[in-house]
Amino acid sequence: MAKEELDDRFKWDPSNARWVRVKPGKDEDGKYSAENWEKGGVATITPLSGSPYVVWPVIHSKLVKRGLKSVPAEEAYRMQQKGATILDIRPAYQYEAERIEGAVNISTFRPVAGKGKWDVIKKIAMGALAMKATESDPEFGKKAAEQLDKRKKVIVYCGRGGTLKVGNGNARKYNKDDPERMFGIETRSLKACHELLEAGFRDVLHLEGGLSQWRHDDFPVEQS
Template sequence: MLVSSGLTAGRPAFAADSHRTQRAARRTARSIAVRAQKEEAAKGWKFDGSMQRWVRDDRFAGKSLTTVQPLSGTAYTVWPVMWDYLNSKGLKQVEEEEALAMVNKGAVVVDVRLASDYKNEHIAGAISVPMFRETAGNEGWDKVKRFVMGSLAMKATERDPDFLANMEKAIKNKRQQIIVACAVGGTLETVVRVASTGKSAKDPDRSFGRETRSLKACYELMQAGYTNVVHLKGGLSNWRYNGYPTESS
């Protein structure tokens, strides 16, 4: 007669129980994370025109805008929706040293600034695929936009409808590791480190991180099926400031 020795498939019973407990704990943690994500996504937001930023406002939960049709240019997804998506997908954000190490292993830096800005200066080896272009239309609001921005010594711009098509020409393999960069980078983080205490605290100015063109480009690329997208957190400005190589063309 075989007497039980406390082994289960060659493994002690307590070890099998431990693994089952760990798997259950992981399932529970994933369930909680998914529920928290859905609850976060269900909250509302609005655009604060006086401060020119998106702010959390749960009075608009379930009623907040998800797309906007500007008076000049094409419709676009609002930033809070992009922010939520990028967080849910775990977008990797890197600083200069890590980005350079990735480039040395075959990653490609994609500069999404205006073509003219790229020509003046860009990260050494980066390719140019602008997400925006100078306003091309000649309708009434296009002209108003050019006039207003020109009076501020700035360029009137709009989303480039050929952004994804141009990306497909430049990067033919959607599994290629891409490091997306703009002028200032931006972040998904909603907290800042308090210098006096060294602790992190919620930043009311960052309800949805810090919105930039490179983060918006990351959203569009990931939506289009690019599977290895990375974001350069400090953009060209930090890259240059910290002494990493740049060039012009």
């Protein structure tokens, strides 16, 4: 899709169950946009279980405008040697099993905190699969601000990385809701970058390819 055909606005397409970009001159009543979110926080969704969250197309738009940079493992490793913090935002049990050497862990997940009907259902369903019921942690940005030095460069990673790059690719294997990759490839690490920037961090970078690429490129990892 050519760049000039894109618009900052987007909408939910119920017939195809996915987010789509609004074409210029059409769908002028489109509800969602980064601008709307900044003014009134309308571009959020409240799930049946868990806290309200900002929809991915808004986060994608904000990160692109802020010029978030994804760095390859080699560059991230050099920065780490010079004092940059590498931040693992995966659940603690994943971090404890395997992590980038020297990385610190502040998870964007927490155990399901609510006691409502759907919270209980989620706990029972996940328990039946011998898994922990988790949800996004709305306090992630606050915890990061308390535990990390905002004056330092922070490089964020998860398991697979994701990308802000738009256009056709292998998005279908990553995100069935965005087969044309209109909004890059959504991942928790990119969302975490957004939350850090919102929390007042200024020097935030994203690890390209995440832990998988880091390991593939033979940079040091450690295991418990």
